[in-house]
Amino acid sequence: MIPAPMLHRPARLLRRPAPLRSSRPVLKAGAKVSEHRLANGLRVLLAERHGDPVVASVLFYPVGARTETEREAGLSHFLEHMMFKGTPRFGKGEVDRITTELGGANNAFTGHDHTAYWFELASDRWERALELEADRMRHLSLERAEFEAERAVVLEELAMGEDDPWRALLRRVEEALFPHHPYGRPIIGYPESLKGLAPDDMRAYYRRFYHPGNATLVVGGDVEPRAALAAIRARFGAIPAGKPLAETDCYRRKLEEPAGEKRVESSWDDPGRRLVVVFPAAKVGTGDDDALDVLATVLAGGQLSRLHRRLVVEEGLATSVSANNDSRVEAGAFWVFAECAQDARPDELEHVLHEELARLAREPIPRAELERARALLVAGEAFEGETVTDVAEALGEWAVDDDWRRAFDGCARHLVLGAPLLRAVAQRVLRPERRVVGWCVPKGASAARAARRRPLRRKAARRTRA
């Protein structure tokens, strides 16, 4: 019963905490995971796992390249850097100083669809991360001098990426894959876009997107859920709700179906010949997304994958191959990478790679191969959830981009996919007229010229395996 004098207090002080909306715990990667939502809209995922005295706190915002205009290219990532530059309460360098004093680690990353800030701390002190995150969610200083100094650092980071032949090639290939769409722009932005940004641009962007209604906080590890929730609520509960991200916040033309194969070529001052073949692919969490995970594993997962066996081991056309199903919120990309062996012809490598992609669309995958791929996917989950930071990051990424319940699901989504369905997805997604082919060749050479220089060295290149 409320004591009588209390009844005269202002209503806002009397108000009982708004009830939390909470889900029942689900077991994921050895952690009991539950979802909660504060009254101001902050979504909280708690992943309780007590193996080590460590807690990871990862705060996600659904912003990245996807939410930038062309003029703003790189702003999300630049803002991520500035989030370490101080607030009126915790001045410049304090986030790092406090984390260091506590013996912890912190960092952040920006992607196409989300930006995340993480702390890893011992479990007797992890709540300090909440204070820092709650404070910088709304009170970033964004001083001009700091803005200018950090712009120089971001430009150095961009220069570092431009010195990598793969990154330089992929930047151009991605532009061709997603023309006029933010996914086609580098997450770090362009020198011109970065130089054109002002603190006011960043302030407006920050105010628009950084608020509880737009954020997902994942706390994983050695925590007691009730106490953790109380701590989270004490730090974040008073922050006013904001307007959640709407589709109108994303500036883009509609993605169009490719009208034919595109080819991109760059050069580098080394003898490497680097090949990438990429297709516009699946939105995250769709059936196609799951199918493309399996197809990527059949193609290039492990020593017994098709591309490794044929291109690297049997025919010696490549020194390495890999494939990646890079699903995103609006449209994904299915990537295949290969490095051409020095004594092989680039056109021969490309031909055989296309041949193997076509085979996926032509023939059902034999049972043994499918079982191998599934086993790799299932076992991969053990590695992906080995640390509490891994678990928190995976849950947060799934939560922001789609649905966290899909994380660590024992690959249930993959295990039900049969060979006919996989073939149908390959037929639809991996069509030659949808692909972008990129080559990075030695300076002064070109992939086409290299192909004309020497005859095909073997007949076996055209064969396909059962």
Place this chain on the structure above:
Amino acid sequence: MSPVRARRKPLAVPRLPLERFELACGARLIVSPRRGASVCAVQVHLRGGNSLDPARQLGLAYLTGRLVDQGTRRSSEEELAARLEKAGGSLAGGATGISGQVANERWEVLLETLAECLTEPTYPRDKIERQRQRLIDRLVVDHQDPRTRGVQLFRKLVYGAHWLGRPEAGDAATVRRIARADLARFHAQNWCGKRALIVFCGDVAPEKVRRLLDRRLARFPAGRELGPPDLTFPPRVPRAASFPAERQQAHVFLGHLGITRADPDYAALLVMDHVLGTGPGFTNRVARRLRDELGLAYTVHASISSSAGVLPGTFTAYIGTSPANLATAVAGFRREIERIQREPVPRAELELARSYLLGSFVIGFERAARRVQTIVAAERNHLPDDHLEQLVRAVTAVTADDVRRVAQAHLFPRHACLVVAGPVTKGAVAKLIRG
């Protein structure tokens, strides 16, 4: 400002449970059981590594390890891979042995496959030719990579003719001279029980691991112990090298011969490193000055303790920066090194570094592979089982005077080697090293 108060009792330092065995083949086995682990990991460390490479065949030890899984007397390379991939596992060999991991419930598959590769590799000719060519292709490409070349040149300057100055994987010319017979011979002579340390971590009873390995390694030859290592290194005098390449950034390496893990100043140097160049974020001086204040770089760090091992590591200050910033960056490194030698570290900075070191010991032991690496490193350096507790005590006792003293004793900014790889001329590097 919101200072963190010293309100907590010190964290308990993790002491990994260890059970030690000597296998019949002469190998030492250490098992660190871990209840509830989802992943188990193993590492076989073989003494010798590329110190045993003949000068004309640099890369021999590396290739012997890399190709140890290409086939055995009982299984083809495909069969070995199939066994592991079914269990989601992997094995990878290198110059100093072989390591792998697998989902915990399949630990036997991992250890049985590992033992088979250790004891009876056949180095099949067709596989070897192709794999050797792959390595040569990689080396040819790496030969033009400024970052790779920068590291190689720096080690060459610091270590001179000592084997630590050689590239672990050799170069294209030396690898071309390695034949199948060389690999088989190197394996037969150097992969043996008396030089092997095996460390396993997972949710398995240690005795079970011992029984399996004793059985599977029954035919692993005991071999001979290695003699003491060569400890001859060039004197610390300024030497410079460059690798010119058209790039946006230059990779700068400034430093000299470092310390061994057994150095009595190790704890004080660990603290010094955190103040100078490895403290997280912008809490270290070189990151704060060169990155945060001057905006010269995205990556910048400096350390002497991180490479300390059985043999001396290096003191290395690294920055990746635009060519216009080179002189400022090198001068910045020198200034910060000389400052830490000259001025006692202020109390707040010292406390911050110590606080980080003392609080961070509990983090970083979640991964099985990381536990295994920690145990292997401790064992190789003859550290006692309570070495982390000892280190905590030593770090707690480090004073500002200690930091200044060890900085003076172990850092030589005016006798450092300098390598710049990227958009730079030889003349410019010579000018930089003169300061």
